[in-house]
Amino acid sequence: MKVIYLLPFTGLSQAALRFGCASVSLQRLDPLVEPGKIPSAHVHQIVGGNAFNATMEGDIGEKGTCTTCVYSEDFSNYWTAVMYFRHENGSYKRVPQYPNAQLGTEGRDDRNIKGGMTIYYTQKDFSSNGDQFITAFQPGFRMTVGSPTVDSFEGAKSQPGLRYTCLQTPLTRGYETPDFPREPCPGGIMAIHHFPACWDGKNLDSPDHQSHMYSTTKGGFVEAGACPDSHPVRTPQLAYETMWNTTAFNNMWPRDGSQPFVWSYMDSKGYGTHADYVFGWKGDSLQRAMNDTCMFHGCGSPGVQGVLKTQTVAEMNACAVRNTVTEDTEGWLDALPGQGM
Structure with missing residues (x-):
């Protein structure tokens, strides 16, 4: 799928977005890597618009009727694999997610967001907006990372945007590792996914869902490097943070000290962590935000007249997708769904 990239006529971009999205679905569907396959190979946790389904074609922003994201014009879908705890007896239990404690805003209790993730669209870093024009993703755009x-x-270490943090408290942001933490974490495990921000300016997707993008990310929300000539268009630096509440399992840590958490595709090291994205912002809403001078809550929140419209936590939590795949993903399981014994 190709589009023609036109040079912008507006000024430089100066916005950064950070917002929560509640869970919209948790099931074995993967419309990018396994389109149309029901069920897909492993369980995913998805946030965003309720147009999520097994195929996901066309302009997703025009197909949804609600979204689990704070910004009510964002019908995109964001998803990752699901984390499970593996007990010494061989059974598995899904690790719950909890909302980012740093998201609290006056007038909205973000602590009541139902699981989900924190989504970032940044341009430079957390202290400056940068001086480049940032081109928003286009309808039909999609990509994966990892x-x-x-x-x-070594393979995991070579991808600086994919990391884990062993949280000491829900508010801490400590050092990052390319593999799962190897000891119980007092505040849970935060999984971090930074996407590439250099686009070829032509293709909305590619066969591997990655070649149309080029990563210059350095991780840790440090400003990314310059884009190469092959991928000259700077897009927002998209990132996910997922807070996995592993604390309920800290007293069940294996007696031999082995790391007990696994991704839903049976990865006990964390090396293969990955994430998917399908663009679905309504109209020109994301480009409007990228052209603005706002940062974080200043882009729109209760009591703040921003460039983007917001909704209540109750409205976010009420949006959901009916499961296409019916199976137990919640209780103590003898095997991970789709992974056999």
């Missing part, structure tokens, strides 16, 4: 086939520490 791969479940990565199975070595």
Whole structure:
């Protein structure tokens, strides 16, 4: 799928977005890597618009009727694999997610967001908006980052945007590692996914869902490097943070000290962490935000007249997708869904 990139006529971009999205679905569907396959190979946790389904074609922003994201014009879908705890007896239990404690805003209790993730669209870093024009993603755009086939520490280390933090409290932001933490974490595990921000300016997708993009990310929300000539168009630096509440399992840590958490595709090291994105912002709403001078809550929140419209936490939590795949993903399981014994 190709589009023609036109040089912008507006000024430089100066916005940064950070917002929560509640869970919209948790099931075995993967419309990018396994389109149309019901069920897909492993369980995913999805946030965003309720147009999410097994195929996801066309302009997703025009197909949804509600979204689980704070910004009510964002019908995009964002998803990752699901984290499970593996007990010494061989059974598995899904690790719940909890909302980012740093999202609290006056007039909206973000602590009541139902699971989900924190989504970032940044341009430079957390202290400056940068001086480049940022081109918003286009209708039909999609991409992935990471791969479940990565199975070595060196392979994981070579992707600086994919990391974990062992949280000491829900508010801490400590050092990052390319593999799962190897000891119980007092505040849970935060999984971090930074996407590439250099686009070829032509293709909305590619066969591997990655080649139309080029990563210059350095991780840790540090300003990314310059884009190469092959991928000259700077897009927002998209990132996910998922807070996994592993604390309920800290007293069940294996007696031999082995790391007990696994991704839903049976990855016990964390090397193959990956994430998917399908653009679905309504109209020109994301470009409007990228052209604005706002940062974070200043782009729109209760009591703040921003460039973007917001909705209540109750409205976010009420949006959901009916499961196409019916199976137990919640209780103590003898095997991970789709992964056999």
